Amino acid sequence: MNAEMNHAETPAAGAQVLLRALKEQGVEVIFGYPGGAVLPIYDALFQQNAIRHILVRHEQAAVHAAEGYARSTGKVGCVLVTSGPGATNAVTGLVDALMDSIPLVCLTGQVPTHLIGNDAFQEADTVGITRPATKHNYLVKRSEDLARVVHEAFYVARSGRPGPVVIDLPKDILIKPAPYVEATREPHRSYRPQTEPDAAQIDRAVALIQHSRRPILYTGGGIINAGPEASALLRELVAETGIPCTNTLMGLGALPASDPHFLGMLGMHGTYEANMAMHGCDVMINIGARFDDRVTGRLNAFSPHSKKIHADIDASNINKVVTVDVPILGDAGLILRALLERIRSLNAQPDRASITAWWRQIDSWREKRSLAFVQPDAPGSIIKPQHAVRRLFELTRQSGRETFITTEVGQHQMWAAQHFGFERPNHWMTSGGLGTMGYGLPAAMGVQVAKPDALVIDIAGEASILMNIQEMGTLAQYRLPVKVFILNNQYMGMVRQWQELLHGSRYSESYSEALPDFVKLAESFHGVGMRATSVDDLDRVILEMLKCDRAVIADIAVDQGENVYPMIPSGAAHNEMLLGPDRHHNNTEVTNAGMVLV
Amino acid sequence: MSDTTNGQRTATISVLVDNEAGVLARVIGLFSGRGYNIDSLTVAPVDADLSRSRITVVTRGTDLVIEQIKAQLGRLVPIHKIADLSADGPHVARELGLIKVIARGEPRVEALRIADAFRAKIVDTTIESFVFELTGASEKIDAFIDLMRPLGTTEISRSGVAAIARGTRTII
Known part of the structure; x- marks a missing residue:
């Protein structure tokens, strides 16, 4: 009692109050990098053991690591960087988290309040720069606001559509005493996301589903963000109704890849059956996806004959790109529960005979085997990248270990999405919206921190991996046994592919000249390097990699000319896919309108 | 509208x-x-x-x-x-304009006549200038400015629109 009163009389320094608030918010790990403006926080961290700090080698990597941590645990990731360059380096990671709706709180140091605006050393207008890069941001100018702002920031980051939140902390605020307040249970004064769906909209959706003959579930990252229960409910809904289901890149794992109702990923590099089913459906049930341009193809030809249901936590996603018939605002899990209960109570399953006929149609599309590839098996044959991913998938599955996959961005990312089967949510981390090269290694690092005993593999390209290669040092320091599996085709493969298909095979600046020796590189960072140059080496290298209890770079030399298929060319529709170099479904020419699309 | x-x-x-x-x-x-x-x-x-x-x-x-x-x-x-x-639903939208007109002789008199027709207030005057204050719908201020421009050097400062619903509807 007395101690408490004393505590109230002599409040702790801001930095201590900050850590106390982080602890109250359940923070166990911070990914960060010190600097002048945040020294008081580092001093406070030094004097406690409750919160662990992981020292990264670049601030962008701190944010991606926190993303990996958040996506594998469902918790809010926490980042700590200094003012000026610390904050600006973090911006790419923040936008990445914003685009993929990943909950983060990023603490940035700031020059003392009396110097703000004076172009002080390592000063940047962090709240100005990060305003469009975050869900929300704060500059704490008064000590009495500090604890409240931290609690509010975590609430904003994790509630509604999750996202990154920045708290900019002037150095004097960290040093001066600050009062502590606990998190309030009061509703926020202005921010109140709607999570509970409207019953009338659920009824309208159920009526559409009941009378559908060719329905499809198109689900995205919203289901992953709604927690594992939402994925379980999706499985129930699919089993209850027999409706085929496709996932976006962000939504992989919501339905097990082995489920016969799973059509694979849809969109630009999705499966033929998923895209044809989207094109031919009569009722589309979009849950937690946002009609991204990678998914829809040419908009005026997008699923022309369907009634569309769109369930989303963010009202601004509804009718943004595609006009829908039944919008449902709310949490994906609560919406799935409501749909399932209503369908069961009304016996509103779609007509079995229609669904069976629809599946016959889908099976005929499946027979195209749009993900097929030919791996020559003669000794010394060059490895097809698809084969490398398939073998990685099969050998990790045989190992029986819990496996998390992250990726960089490009061809390897698409091959990973197509050929690695994800059975559970939260085990697949990729930069979907922003497409950030250099994401995979730090993200894997964050996953491994959260899941020390799991197998964490970054499926990488040789170009992307170099964008955050310095994090090999972090892996060494914390003995994080992340596996980097490089599909090395010595090209920025996706750039090369587009140059081949759209720019007359003029490979402008897309050749990976002067690559490092990745085996030696791994060794120089105290890791283990391995190499496979032909199909004969592949399984042995993968098995060795899986056995190794240290960080590994496995450099897999793959076919340089391989392209990602199937593909919806820019400006084409779902039913105008290219199935492969020799298997053009339609002779689709890319139009000028298509050329301008990214 | x-x-x-x-x-x-x-x-x-x-x-x-x-x-x-x-x-x-x-x-x-x-x-x-x-x-x-x-x-x-x-x-x-x-x-x-x-x-x-x-x-x-x-x-x-x-x-x-x-x-x-x-x-x-x-x-x-x-x-x-x-x-x-x-x-x-119905709402009221109003804007305030401060319009300076620098003119002598007949154009100055004309400016006064127009201001009177628009019920603009004179809030500042010198021998060769007026500052008129005019409140109303944006279109009214547009029209006033269009008439003033030919009369001399004009300078315009406008508040932008403030608006509120008619009747008992509020967003408080």
């Missing part, structure tokens, strides 16, 4: 926000970042304790774009209420 060229209409959107640093930048940044128009913008605190401000934005777009603007505004954390006054 609402012109509907190319399916576009003018919308007068009122937003109640926390009166805190940076909130206006969030709103403006949203409009510029997503490519929406701002025809006019006003902001001032409106609560007795100055805790909240009201921003009025006049913008243009198709119905879908206007809905999108409202939904995007709704994502901003410090925003309390959003109303599309032009869609929600």
